[in-house]
Amino acid sequence: MTRGRILAWGIMLAGTLYYLAPLIATFEFSLRMKRGVYSFEAYRVVFSNNQFQDAFLYSVVQALATIVVGAAIVAPTAYFVRLRLPRLRGLVEFITLLPLVVPAIVLVFGYIKLFSSSSYLPLTSTSLGADALLMFGYVALSLPYMYRAVDSSLSTIDVRTLTEAAESLGAGTATILLRVILPNIRSGILSGAFVSFAIVIGEFTFASLLDRPAFGPYLQLIGASRAYEPSALAMMAFALTWGCMGLMQAFSGGAHQTAKR
């Protein structure tokens, strides 16, 4: 083996240790709830806890809503920009970059200011309004990834020809979108969906400042008060993220997505 290759293996080893150490540590710690013996007690406690179930369910519902609304907004836009409004592409892509430039905490601050009880759209004053606001916030956070996934999926099908073929057979725009385009970009939507899911489940800033009973604030709360359960939750979160990103990659054919925190 050449000297360079040994160095490369050494670096990979160091990297692997660094990445695996927290995972191993967390897993090991999460097994220590029962004194003196390794057990999954911490996990049992966590899963049977009502607050956990409520918070997790809340976030799951939010995630699903985010995915549906996000896809509903992104898919037609990506389609029309590609097909008929290519000059808007620059503007649209700029907008999809905004959530990456504006930190989440600044954005939610803007939400609170704009939608406070004394403004035109007092979303923050009702529970349902705040839920909706949170969902829109999540759509904004996942917008870059959803758009990129759908757009790249659209680039692999010949949108123009498919549309013209469908039109020649008498289909209207809505039908084309729903019956022709959507089924063909399924993988892109799924790819975006899994990233969105991962983002929403673990999200803290928005949920905390909008005071909603989501999974993120719940995690933080547990961490402040319990010893072993946080580790179990962290392992869960990691497994969930891994699952989501793995599924996202399976549907995206290689494009890599990252979320900023």
Next chain:
Amino acid sequence: MAFLKLSGIEKSFGGVAVVKSLDLSVERGEFVTLLGPSGCGKTTTLRMIAGFEIPTAGEIRIDSRDVTYLRPNRRNIGMVFQAYALFPNLTVAQNIGFGLKVAGRSAAEIKARVEEMLAMIRLPDLAHRYPYQLSGGQQQRVSLARAIAPSPQILLLDEPLSALDARIRMTLREEIRSLQRRLGVTTVFVTHDQEEALSMSDRIAVMNQGRIEQAGTPGEIYNHPKTRFVASFVGELNTLQAEVADPATGAMTVGGAQVFAALPIADARAGDRRAIALRPEAVRPGAPGDGGNALSGVLHDVTFLGPVVRLHVQIGEARLVADVFNSSGFAPPAQGEPVVLTFRREDVIVLPQA
């Protein structure tokens, strides 16, 4: 004594033999082309000369020195790549001077040499441009200058013209050749384009499936191909099935008609089947009594190629192509008309297999 000598070179990748027992000698100042289809091993051979691949067997000598296992940066070789490979962060001048800078020459020396090179490739005004600002042809000329600047003992060119359009390819072909003649640098050129090979080389080595099938001057390769592959790869070719009648006199029969080859047919007995090959330009319509060989057939089609008119003639089962100069007096026969094709004995190429 050969300046560059490859002896018994073999190269396998993971059990697959890409180059099989290759011997090649290149004299100092000679321009040798490795010609062959993709996958024949010519690029691999070139890369072994450069040092990017190590042969699994055999040795390479440059100026009597064994360089088989020597690292590329110690071989003093210039290389021009198909994809130009100019360093994008350096100007044209800096690219050309790269080899000299690495060798630690003084700034004044480098400057003088770079100017010399720029004049030689006739691009003196582009010294401060970056590669992305140049056309493909310009990039390739700079690439050539960069390879030559450090005065390498051997120049290697890996299909340098394949990425350029036809017109630039022609001009660059001539430039490379004249440059090489002027500098007298030993050159190995790799290409799959037989026109390039024929027009530029002192000698051509035709490669197929990891072996050199024939090495010789362009004239030898074209006029006296030794194998069917070489005959068909270089230039256009007509092939006919023939049976040997009398090997001593070179008499053969082609579909009943008698055809004479110029020389006695080697290693053959009466009754053996052989293929004979004829270049289209060696075949012309004529009358049976013109002396030499004649075959009768029917005109199938006429193609107008500009300077040349191509006649497609059906002779028995085979279709022959005859290229005739498009001179003003020439009136091609009509479709379906009987045609007699004549060709000289000397132009009959007898191939070793049927």
Next chain:
Amino acid sequence: MRLPWREGLGVAPFFVFAALFLIVPTVSLLVGAFQDKDGGFTLDNIVRLWQPSILNSYKLSIEISVASALAGALAGFVLALAALRGGLPGWVRPTLMTFSGVASNFAGVPLAFAFMATLGRLGFVTLALRGLGVDIYAAGFNLFTFSGLTLTYCYFQIPLMTLVMAPAIEGLKREWSEAAETLGASHLQYWRMVALPVLWPSLAGAALLLFANAFGAVATAYALTGSFLNITPILLYAQIRGDVLHDPNLGYALALGMLVITGASNLGYLALRARSDRWLR
């Protein structure tokens, strides 16, 4: 002929959404930064950003972001180089890319928990090191400080760097190193004279990206160090929660400051990327 309103209708939801939930909220904050209590125009809030506690929070944020950006950039680059150009078997690259995709998303509260379990006072690695005779806490290390937070940030910074630099490293054409070799250059000379100069816009751009990423992060810090480390996002968090500055408009100015910093970094990243794209056309 198609009427334009149909397409307009198709893209309208996107623009309405963008306006309502991206542009207007942000602009509203920016406007608020220049307003006083009665809504009149003033530069006073900006001026009052220059008080020690706030300046310190910016300073601290910038320091942590720079530290984690540089550390993450170096480690991520080296890791990507090793995997992509180190002559390693073919399965290493996709494995690293997949894991980097996951790790760059594994941030916030769970990451804080994970590092507590690893490098906390009774963490796995802490105890393991003590078993080897190295007591990091006695030597002055503490997870809940600047260095601990920086180290934790690296967990998502390094993979982000790897993901961003991978295409750039793979864009280094093999022919360049081969051409350099035939011209007599050693490996080191090639890197010094060609590869690193070609890569540096991507490197710098990616580092800026990492910087902006760290600067805006709040969840990890909140979960790990609470309000102990007074970085700007934490300060802003406290301000939004309970108006600790006793002045909403100052809070807006604080947000404006953050936005200016992340905006500038991202602009820098885009500019550098455009430049490197041009070179490598």
